[in-house]
Amino acid sequence: MDELESWITALEVTGAQIISTAEESTVKLRQADEAVEQVKNLPVQQALLSRERDQLILQNQIDLARAMGFQIEKQTIQEEVQETRAKLQLARKQLGSVSQNQALTQLDIDQVYKNIERASQQVIAELKQTVAMLELENKTVKQETQAPEIAVDTVKPLVAEQEQLDQIRQAQSITTDIEGVQEAER
Numbered sequence: 001m002d003e004l005e006s007w008i009t010a011l012e013v014t015g016a017q018i019i020s021t022a023e024e025s026t027v028k029l030r031q032a033d034e035a036v037e038q039v040k041n042l043p044v045q046q047a048l049l050s051r052e053r054d055q056l057i058l059q060n061q062i063d064l065a066r067a068m069g070f071q072i073e074k075q076t077i078q079e080e081v082q083e084t085r086a087k088l089q090l091a092r093k094q095l096g097s098v099s100q101n102q103a104l105t106q107l108d109i110d111q112v113y114k115n116i117e118r119a120s121q122q123v124i125a126e127l128k129q130t131v132a133m134l135e136l137e138n139k140t141v142k143q144e145t146q147a148p149e150i151a152v153d154t155v156k157p158l159v160a161e162q163e164q165l166d167q168i169r170q171a172q173s174i175t176t177d178i179e180g181v182q183e184a185e186r
Contacts, residue, residue, distance in 0.1 A: 007077050015070045022063040029056045 032053035039045040 005081060008074070008081065011070070011074045011077060015067075015074060018063075018067050018070045022060075022067040025056070025060040025063040029053070029060045032056045 032049065036046060036049045036053055039049060
């Protein structure tokens with residue numbers, strides 16, 4: 001709808017220019033006709049002005065055809081907007097009707113809870129596995145940091161480890177929140 005309405009706005013601006021050009025062309029054509037009539041007695045000037053008038057006739061026909069094409073395009077888009085509005089209203093009515101008649105059954109609700117439980121167990125298992133891996137890495141890092149000289153390469157894993165620990169804590173917090181919501185809903 002928004003796209004079609006923006007087309008109409010753009011067409012109105014362009015259409016005003018096209019119609020103005022066609023009107024100016026018609027005025028110039030009338031002036032050329034008058035000029036040819038005024039020099040009836042002078043054949044050389046009449047011939048020159050007649051050629052100019054013939055060019056203005058062609059230009060006027062082109063300008064009028066453009067104006068007519070514009071009117072057709074604008075009308076077509078306006079009809080599309082009306083049709084789209086009607087379809088949108090029908091879809092909204094259908095959606096309202098369906099949503100009023102649609103009720104979740106206890107079976108649907110139970111299935112949602114099962115899916116949430118399954119997903120949260122999967123997340124918890126992945127978190128436990130990651131925590132175990134990080135603890136192993138942490139032990140390795142502690143052993144390396146107890147050495148008299150700290151190598152530059154050991155600093156990078158520490159930063160990465162801290163970031164992973166932060167992510168794990170955040171995931172554990174989310175999991176705890178999910179479990180709390182599930183228990184509250186039961």
